[in-house]
Amino acid sequence: MAGFALTAPKRTIFGRGARVTASAEVAALGARVLLVRGRSVAWVDALAGDLTRIGCRLETVFTRGEPDLEDVRSAVRAARAHRADCVLSVGGGAAIDLGKAVAGLSPSEGDVADHLELGAARTLELSTPLPFIAIPTTAGTGAEATRNAVIGVPERRAKISLRDSRLVPDLALVDPALTDHSPRALTLASGLDAVTQLVESYLCTRANPVTDALCRSAIPSAIAALHRLMKGEDSKARDDMARASYLSGIALANSGLGIVHGLASVIGGRGAAHGAICGRLLAPGLAVNYEVLKQQTGSVARFHDVEDWLAKGLGVSGESGNRALRRFVGANGLPDLQDLGVLKADVEAIAELSLSASSTRANPVVLTRADVIRVLDLA
Structure with a gap:
């Protein structure tokens, strides 16, 4: 039999109602949290309130769709200015990919484009990423379990993945109830x-x-x-x-x-x-x-x-x-x-x-x- 390796989140919590543990789980990974989120799931407001009450300092980045280079640059600047020690994404694949990219890039040297395979130039390696927590609110991309973040490159009319096995979330918290009544x-x-x-x-x-x-x-x-x-x-x-x-x-x-x-x-x-x-x-x-x-x-x-x-x-x-x-x-x-x-x-x-x-x-x-x-x- 041919050999193989297995990459998966360091820890997974799966189940209806699992979100009740979210604030404690996030706080265990960091006190200065960059929250990357969409706007459609009201529960995220409650989670942000819970995190603040238990002593976490939050900076929030809202997604505006699938992330492109400038979205990533802006979010990385926000993470660095906040001195974030962990990144939390709550949302669909776009929010999780953006958070994943920020977790990898904010401690790293160079621009986001320097870490993507955009041509003949050698890509820079990422530094050790910040702890990253993914809480999906859609059921589709599986981004909460992957090692890549998909980033749009508008000038090339293409999407290119930032890849590194260390980008796999430290925690994937999957509560199917967060997808109930999705359009x-x-x-x-x-x-x-x-x-x-x-x-x-x-x-x-x-x-x-x-x-x-x-x-x-x-x-x-x-x-x-x-x-x-x-x-x-x-x-x-x-x-x-x-x-x-x-x-x-x-x-x-x-x-x-x-x-x-x-x-x-x-x-x-x-x-x-x-x-x-x-x-x-x-x-x-x-x-x-x-x-x-x-x-x-x-x-x-x-x-x-x-x-x-x-x-x-x-x-x-x-x-x-x-x-x-x-x-x-x-x-x-x-x-x-x-x-x-x-x-x-x-x-x-x-x-x-x-x-x-x-x-x-x-x-x-x-x-x-x-x-x-x-x-x-x-x-």
Whole structure:
């Protein structure tokens, strides 16, 4: 058996109601806290009040969407001015990625761009990051369990990851109740992001026994939970999706992804929402990878596993799971590629750029530009 390593949060607290321990857990890691948060979850105000009452000094940074270079620079300046000794992120993947980047960059030399792979220049190594706590309020990105922070680079119309195994949160506190009653469109897009991460981690060339076990456990329950949530609010389904999101983060941090995320990194750099892109591209990506892999090696057993899980989770019998997935995303109002900003005139350039994306390197089979264009055409 080939060897493997496992990266995961140093500590995880998972469960409905787990947020009641949050203030004590944060205070144990630092007294001068940089709080990175969104504005949509009222509970964060209560958490900030609790932290202040027990003696913590807070400085707050509000996110304004997926972070770009200037957002990171501004937040790093705030952390340094506050002399933060830990970073707490409460929110979706954007808030967690911003906090993760600040935890790594505020003790480090140089500009954020010096630590990203932006060209031929050697990237600077991070100093030891500040303690970092992630509390997700959406179920999708799995950022509370990953080693990377995705940062937009507007001048390149791209998203590039700041990567370091030390960026994995010191504490991931996951309370599924924080996702209850999330807007339906957000639930769909973020849920499809988690499903895509699990599926690509399972199919990729870097899968290992641990990631296989996580993905086999999570994919069937995740797609079934998302199916239920499109019909109505369901606390058990919220719990299942929060679990799937967390496990998807561990899976991708320890294996890899594939062409869907390779394309999403390019398309997302043009401003489209990551989860919606993944959801729209997953079925076409599976179809093209299956065709090419079958022609080259015939080793497609894992694709049949995914087909079966999708079909069962979406409640279909005697029909392709891939076809059921395509119908599911369309019937529930996921934006199409044109709505996500993909113009026909840009397809060839997007396909070319996606071939060199870091996520594409672990795709289960080497694709040509024509293959990737076919993925986009099918979507």
